[in-house]
Amino acid sequence: MKTLLVGYRASDLFEKGRHGKKKPSALLEGDVTCHTLDIYERHAIEKVHHAKTICSPHLPEGDWDKIYFKTGPKRMSAELSLDLLQEISLRLGGELKPPRFMLEFDGKERDKNDLIDKILCDPKRVRNFTAKWTASVPGAKPIELESAPGCFCHRRADEGGLALAETISRELQEARTQETLRLLDMGCGCGLVGLLVATAVKNIDLVMVDSHSRAVEEANKNASQLGINAEVILADSGTPKRMDETFDFFAGNPPYYSEYRIAEVFYETALRALKKGGVCYMVCKNALGLEPVARKYFDNIEIIHRRAYAILKSKK
Numbered sequence: 001m002k003t004l005l006v007g008y009r010a011s012d013l014f015e016k017g018r019h020g021k022k023k024p025s026a027l028l029e030g031d032v033t034c035h036t037l038d039i040y041e042r043h044a045i046e047k048v049h050h051a052k053t054i055c056s057p058h059l060p061e062g063d064w065d066k067i068y069f070k071t072g073p074k075r076m077s078a079e080l081s082l083d084l085l086q087e088i089s090l091r092l093g094g095e096l097k098p099p100r101f102m103l104e105f106d107g108k109e110r111d112k113n114d115l116i117d118k119i120l121c122d123p124k125r126v127r128n129f130t131a132k133w134t135a136s137v138p139g140a141k142p143i144e145l146e147s148a149p150g151c152f153c154h155r156r157a158d159e160g161g162l163a164l165a166e167t168i169s170r171e172l173q174e175a176r177t178q179e180t181l182r183l184l185d186m187g188c189g190c191g192l193v194g195l196l197v198a199t200a201v202k203n204i205d206l207v208m209v210d211s212h213s214r215a216v217e218e219a220n221k222n223a224s225q226l227g228i229n230a231e232v233i234l235a236d237s238g239t240p241k242r243m244d245e246t247f248d249f250f251a252g253n254p255p256y257y258s259e260y261r262i263a264e265v266f267y268e269t270a271l272r273a274l275k276k277g278g279v280c281y282m283v284c285k286n287a288l289g290l291e292p293v294a295r296k297y298f299d300n301i302e303i304i305h306r307r308a309y310a311i312l313k314s315k316k
């Protein structure tokens, strides 16, 4: 019996066994695999549940006997739920009912039924949930980017990311240096910041990192579509050691939902990855909140205001 768990915190289906050790609940028979979109979640599941886990932008192929899907409006966007449900339906040959399919929906019954009906009303239709949109910085041509549900930002450019890309591009354009500059875009999403800077300033050697597998997939696609040679890495703890002290610039637009814990991972990486004299740019809404965090890593901080955001600039 091969069972796949899908969705945000689907691993909650594991329950506490004896001695506090987690084990698959009675529901989960045989060979159980968890799927995650984010490598951070994969590491957390492996640590807590010691479960077989796959982190990938799409559900793994395979003869799944059962698929459990955990979702709801508080857990993920409606579009990502629909996208994953479509993939589940393809893996199960359209059999979206027990015993092969179980849906745990954290939300209203009506929304749950709507979600399943959207797939079952036209089971042969395979929808494409990716979107294409444009973004630009002053002094450079607009670029077209593709995004997918789950990847940040989907269907539009993030204002904070734009403020960051505009600031770095302007400073590098003004510097007019001919030498190749190495830029690390951490938490790259679909590649907005790194790809805008690499288009505006031609001599950029670009590395992009994100913990989300769909972000990495989209950033890779966008870089090759734009003819930009970039290395894109799936990681939740920064760049590999071999890249320490090799970058001239660091760009970060981290999520701020975890009491600056993720911003700290970004700063730790910036400090490790930058050469002496290298410059770190971190964008945020609330400079007063981020500044004490930045001071743990850099002793010099300049605040640049752009759009409704602040960019904290520090030199190593």
Ligand SMILES: C[S@@+](CC[C@H](N)C(=O)[O-])C[C@H]1O[C@@H](n2cnc3c(N)ncnc32)[C@H](O)[C@@H]1O
Residues within 6 Å of the ligand: 040, 151, 152, 153, 157, 158, 160, 161, 162, 186, 187, 188, 189, 190, 191, 192, 193, 209, 210, 211, 212, 215, 235, 236, 237, 238, 253, 254, 255, 262, 265
């Ligand atoms: C606010 S989004 C910014 C995306 C993009 N740079 C932009 O400006 O549109 C933050 C990104 O950081 C990624 N992220 C979160 N934690 C991370 C970590 N520990 N390591 C790398 N990326 C991370 C998220 O997956 C997300 O893509």
